[in-house]
Amino acid sequence: MDFQYMFQILPPILSGAVTTLLLFGLVILVSIPLGFIVTLLVRSKIPPIRWIANAYIFVMRGTPLLLQLIFIFYGFPIIGNALAETFHSDFFRELFQMERFNAAFLGFTLNYAAYFAEIFRGGLLAIDKGQYEAAKVLGFSRPATIFHIICPQMIRVALPSVANETITLIKDTSLLYAVAIPEIIDVAKSIVNRDSTVVPLILAAAVYLVLILILTLVFKWLERRFNHSK
Amino acid sequence: MEMIACTGLQKSFGSLEVLKGVDFSVNKGDVIAVIGPSGSGKSTMLRCLIDLEHATGGTIVIQGEPLVTDGAYVPEAQRKAVTAKMGMVFQHFNLFPHLTVRQNLELAPKLVKKMDKDEIRANSTKYLEKVGLSDKADAYPDNLSGGQQQRVAIARALMMNPDILLFDEPTSALDPELTGGVLETIRQLAEEHMTMMVVTHEMAFAKEVANTVLFMDSGKILESGAPEQVFVSPKEPRTREFLSKISK
Numbered sequence: 001m002d003f004q005y006m007f008q009i010l011p012p013i014l015s016g017a018v019t020t021l022l023l024f025g026l027v028i029l030v031s032i033p034l035g036f037i038v039t040l041l042v043r044s045k046i047p048p049i050r051w052i053a054n055a056y057i058f059v060m061r062g063t064p065l066l067l068q069l070i071f072i073f074y075g076f077p078i079i080g081n082a083l084a085e086t087f088h089s090d091f092f093r094e095l096f097q098m099e100r101f102n103a104a105f106l107g108f109t110l111n112y113a114a115y116f117a118e119i120f121r122g123g124l125l126a127i128d129k130g131q132y133e134a135a136k137v138l139g140f141s142r143p144a145t146i147f148h149i150i151c152p153q154m155i156r157v158a159l160p161s162v163a164n165e166t167i168t169l170i171k172d173t174s175l176l177y178a179v180a181i182p183e184i185i186d187v188a189k190s191i192v193n194r195d196s197t198v199v200p201l202i203l204a205a206a207v208y209l210v211l212i213l214i215l216t217l218v219f220k221w222l223e224r225r226f227n228h229s230k
Numbered sequence: 231m232e233m234i235a236c237t238g239l240q241k242s243f244g245s246l247e248v249l250k251g252v253d254f255s256v257n258k259g260d261v262i263a264v265i266g267p268s269g270s271g272k273s274t275m276l277r278c279l280i281d282l283e284h285a286t287g288g289t290i291v292i293q294g295e296p297l298v299t300d301g302a303y304v305p306e307a308q309r310k311a312v313t314a315k316m317g318m319v320f321q322h323f324n325l326f327p328h329l330t331v332r333q334n335l336e337l338a339p340k341l342v343k344k345m346d347k348d349e350i351r352a353n354s355t356k357y358l359e360k361v362g363l364s365d366k367a368d369a370y371p372d373n374l375s376g377g378q379q380q381r382v383a384i385a386r387a388l389m390m391n392p393d394i395l396l397f398d399e400p401t402s403a404l405d406p407e408l409t410g411g412v413l414e415t416i417r418q419l420a421e422e423h424m425t426m427m428v429v430t431h432e433m434a435f436a437k438e439v440a441n442t443v444l445f446m447d448s449g450k451i452l453e454s455g456a457p458e459q460v461f462v463s464p465k466e467p468r469t470r471e472f473l474s475k476i477s478k
Binding site: 128130131133134136137138139140141144148149152153156226228 | 280281282310313314316317318320322324325326327328337338341342343370371372386387390
């Protein structure tokens with residue numbers, strides 16, 4: 001094994017990993033709370049709000065993320081131009097024309113929020129209605145019930161699925177190539193083309209494995225923290 | 231003073247009439263045992279009193295304050311205020327599984343009553359001792375037996391300093407050998423003159439602790455009176471039939 005070669009090609013691959021991690025972190029940070037809000041909207045007492053939330057989930061889960069990314073990055077500017085001409089205002093042109101990374105962030109966040117919403121909805125279904133009744137007879141307000149009684153239990157039920165989805169997100173970041181942002185695989189592939197070797201691909205795999213190992217350990221720790229039966 | 235006055239209470243689930251006009255009243259210090267076959271509406275009646283079920287007709291007055299008058303409810307905020315002086319203990323305990331025993335007791339006084347921290351701590355210590363579970367303060371509910379969980383649930387209800395306690399089949403989900411501790415706790419509360427309504431299948435317990443027994447069947451109170459009278463010389467044939475069935 002040529003370690004010197006490996007150390008030489010590792011930095012560009014790791015710089016691809018930085019993009020991956022940055023996108024991953026931002027998407028997780030925004031899509032989990034957003035997903036929870038969508039869950040609450042799906043359970044709203046007002047029918048039109050429920051319809052809109054369900055339609056959103058249907059569209060996000062029903063079309064490929066790749067298509068959504070392409071639509072946002074390449075399709076939105078076309079729509080923006082059309083709107084700008086119709087309304088004689090450059091506002092729309094600027095609004096719909098996004099930086100590559102911002103477009104990717106928007107696409108990933110909207111897509112993952114829909115999946116998280118469904119995971120959280122499943123978590124809420126698992127909670128016994130006796131919990132709501134106990135909270136009610138003790139006089140808890142609705143927000144206090146959700147925040148102090150329901151959410152902690154919902155998180156515990158949802159954690160394994162959230163972990164699963166999070167691991168998928170790490171791997172899905174390879175879709176960044178759709179908006180031409182260099183990430184791990186992209187960098188590795190160009191080195192393969194240049195040097196005619198499989199080493200970069202193995203390194204790329206190792207980077208993914210390390211990232212996912214760390215995530216797995218973090219979620220195992222979280223599951224232990226939220227498990228109270230032992 | 232009348233703690234609970236209930237007249238003509240009706241409740242339907244769709245076309246199914248569960249309560250067909252129930253009348254009774256509860257005075258301070260009363261311990262009322264509600265007995266009857268399953269499906270007779272006992273639990274539904276109890277749940278209407280504390281606003282877990284929406285009555286479809288009739289009047290409920292709690293300590294002089296109306297909750298519902300001829301099927302018309304008072305506004306939401308008032309409903310909360312009227313039912314706040316009642317506590318409830320459920321058949322399946324409904325403890326919060328993510329909180330320790332002590333946290334189960336302390337959360338409502340902290341968030342709802344916004345009581346002083348030291349006072350809350352003193353109360354939780356007092357009530358855990360009362361139900362004999364001081365050593366379980368830091369345990370999680372899943373690690374307790376059913377009987378212990380139910381005693382925690384009683385302590386949790388007592389933390390809110392209720393004037394009336396409602397028990398919905400408090401021992402029905404327990405193994406027979408675990409009912410004793412729960413019944414002992416309720417008996418102790420009766421000696422302290424806590425006003426209580428207990429839906430129960432424990433006839434011996436009802437006979438011993440209650441001062442009034444209500445016998446319900448098919449959504450109505452068929453018979454009520456002192457336990458000696460209802461158990462020893464029931465007037466209604468349905469009561470006699472029920473009692474003879476369960477004594478077998």
